[in-house]
Amino acid sequence: xxxxxxxxxxxxTLLRPEATCPQIDRLCAQALDHGFCAVCVNxxxxxxxxxxxxxxxxxxxxxxxxxxxxxxTAAKIEDARQAIDAGAREIDMVLQLGALIAGEKNRVRDDxxxxxxxxxxxxxxxxxxxxxxxxxxSPELIALGCRCCxxxxxxxxxxxxxxHPAGGATEQAVRTLKKLATPxxxxxxxxxxxxxxxxxxxxxxxxxxxMSASVDVILACEALSSRR
Amino acid sequence: xxxxxxxxxxxxTLLRPEATCPQIDRLCAQALDHGFCAVCVNxxxxxxxxxxxxxxxxxxxxxxxxxxxxxxTAAKIEDARQAIDAGAREIDMVLQLGALIAGEKNRVRDDxxxxxxxxxxxxxxxxxxxxxxxxxxSPELIALGCRCCxxxxxxxxxxxxxxHPAGGATEQAVRTLKKLATPxxxxxxxxxxxxxxxxxxxxxxxxxxxMSASVDVILACEALSSRR
Numbered sequence: 001x002x003x004x005x006x007x008x009x010x011x012x013t014l015l016r017p018e019a020t021c022p023q024i025d026r027l028c029a030q031a032l033d034h035g036f037c038a039v040c041v042n043x044x045x046x047x048x049x050x051x052x053x054x055x056x057x058x059x060x061x062x063x064x065x066x067x068x069x070x071x072x073t074a075a076k077i078e079d080a081r082q083a084i085d086a087g088a089r090e091i092d093m094v095l096q097l098g099a100l101i102a103g104e105k106n107r108v109r110d111d112x113x114x115x116x117x118x119x120x121x122x123x124x125x126x127x128x129x130x131x132x133x134x135x136x137x138s139p140e141l142i143a144l145g146c147r148c149c150x151x152x153x154x155x156x157x158x159x160x161x162x163x164h165p166a167g168g169a170t171e172q173a174v175r176t177l178k179k180l181a182t183p184x185x186x187x188x189x190x191x192x193x194x195x196x197x198x199x200x201x202x203x204x205x206x207x208x209x210x211m212s213a214s215v216d217v218i219l220a221c222e223a224l225s226s227r228r
Numbered sequence: 229x230x231x232x233x234x235x236x237x238x239x240x241t242l243l244r245p246e247a248t249c250p251q252i253d254r255l256c257a258q259a260l261d262h263g264f265c266a267v268c269v270n271x272x273x274x275x276x277x278x279x280x281x282x283x284x285x286x287x288x289x290x291x292x293x294x295x296x297x298x299x300x301t302a303a304k305i306e307d308a309r310q311a312i313d314a315g316a317r318e319i320d321m322v323l324q325l326g327a328l329i330a331g332e333k334n335r336v337r338d339d340x341x342x343x344x345x346x347x348x349x350x351x352x353x354x355x356x357x358x359x360x361x362x363x364x365x366s367p368e369l370i371a372l373g374c375r376c377c378x379x380x381x382x383x384x385x386x387x388x389x390x391x392h393p394a395g396g397a398t399e400q401a402v403r404t405l406k407k408l409a410t411p412x413x414x415x416x417x418x419x420x421x422x423x424x425x426x427x428x429x430x431x432x433x434x435x436x437x438x439m440s441a442s443v444d445v446i447l448a449c450e451a452l453s454s455r456r
Contacts, residue, residue: 015296015298017295017296017297017298017322017325017326017361017364017392018325018326018329018364019298019326020326020327020329020330021326021330021332022330023326042296042298042299042326043298043299043300043303044298044299044300044324044326044327045298045326066296066299067245067295067296068243068245068270068294068295069245070243070245070247070270070271070272070273071270071271071272071294071307072271072272072307072310074306074310075271075303075306075307075310078302078303078306079299079300079303082300082302082303094245096272097245097246098245098246098247098248098249098251098270098272098273099248099272101246101248102248102249102250104249133245136245136246163391164245
């Protein structure tokens with residue numbers, strides 16, 4: 001895998017609540033430099049990121065109901081609609097984890113489907129990713145989450161918000177999602193801090209990677225390529 | 229301090245994203261049993277909590293822009309408005325931490341003021357608490373946050389969301405807020421897990437405590453009282 005191929009799979013991510021405007025500018029500049037697929041930023045920074053990236057191949061992703069997924073469907077729709085109106089092309093939403101754990105399948109699916117409708121109405125190129133928080137779920141609940149996502153016809157299932165104390169992406173979780181959810185694509189996110197881990201996620205079936213350590217990972221990949 | 233007096237200062241809190249409907253019912257029953265001031269729940273559970281607590285002195289608190297504070301003002305307003313429409317009497321919102329860190333005072337204040345307007349329009353009894361995330365802030369930034377809250381005329385400043393890796397409430401943070409923000413009231417939240425810590429927060433100046441360990445703390449307080 002070349003550094004360019006790897007970069008094209010990365011959502012260069014800065015979702016820490018302490019992130020400032022200058023840090024978002026830097027994130028966008030790095031995405032342009034290295035050819036990342038997208039930047040992923042909190043809703044309050046979508047307009048700024050869109051201004052920096054307009055005319056480039058780098059798209060802006062933002063989040064809805066993030067990171068708990070425990071606000072109302074109407075609020076998630078509002079998050080998604082505002083981000084899309086401001087120019088975001090991809091929405092990473094968190095599903096209703098509590099409802100999933102309680103086995104309330106319709107509630108989980110309807111919440112996702114309502115946001116999916118907003119995203120699909122924007123254009124066929126807009127993308128919805130649904131965050132499952134796999135580290136906090138049993139295999140049975142992961143399977144139930146995948147069924148909800150399939151019924152709501154989402155584009156990606158994403159392993160983790162990166163904010164849950166139970167942890168982020170694992171190879172095992174990516175393999176499980178890949179097996180259960182194909183043809184829905186898989187985004188691995190949360191705790192992917194080095195090249196080895198990034199490549200192992202792709203090996204396990206990830207189509208996209210969410211990372212903050214993206215620049216270090218790409219530099220490591222370039223160093224490895226140039227030694228070959 | 230009697231157990232009753234302590235209970236009347238506690239927001240009995242369940243904001244974990246895994247919380248299920250039966251757990252919210254249990255939270256409400258505990259609040260009724262022990263005479264807590266409020267339950268604090270995620271937006272998705274406001275209606276349910278209101279149904280369980282209508283006609284009792286226990287009020288329902290919910291959250292806006294929680295726990296990152298990095299969504300748009302319009303989305304925070306939507307969170308607050310929906311919670312109030314569903315019967316919530318108190319809103320705990322997170323301020324724009326990144327803007328505060330960047331020193332963008334007007335942006336921080338205007339975000340708070342917009343939500344304050346929604347809360348005040350509901351009734352004089354509705355309450356707005358603003359979460360500062362003190363563990364992630366320097367003393368200077370805490371002071372700036374307090375000025376923003378004072379200008380927006382909020383009811384409470386709350387130390388922490390309870391979700392930030394930097395930590396929750398400390399006695400020092402409560403003392404600092406008390407000194408800087410009076411007459412705004414102080415809510416200590418995040419990591420208050422036992423009676424000793426709860427009492428130390430009150431000693432430091434807290435007017436309200438946000439806790440998940442509320443029942444254990446009250447039982448410990450009752451045991452202590454009965455031994456006297």
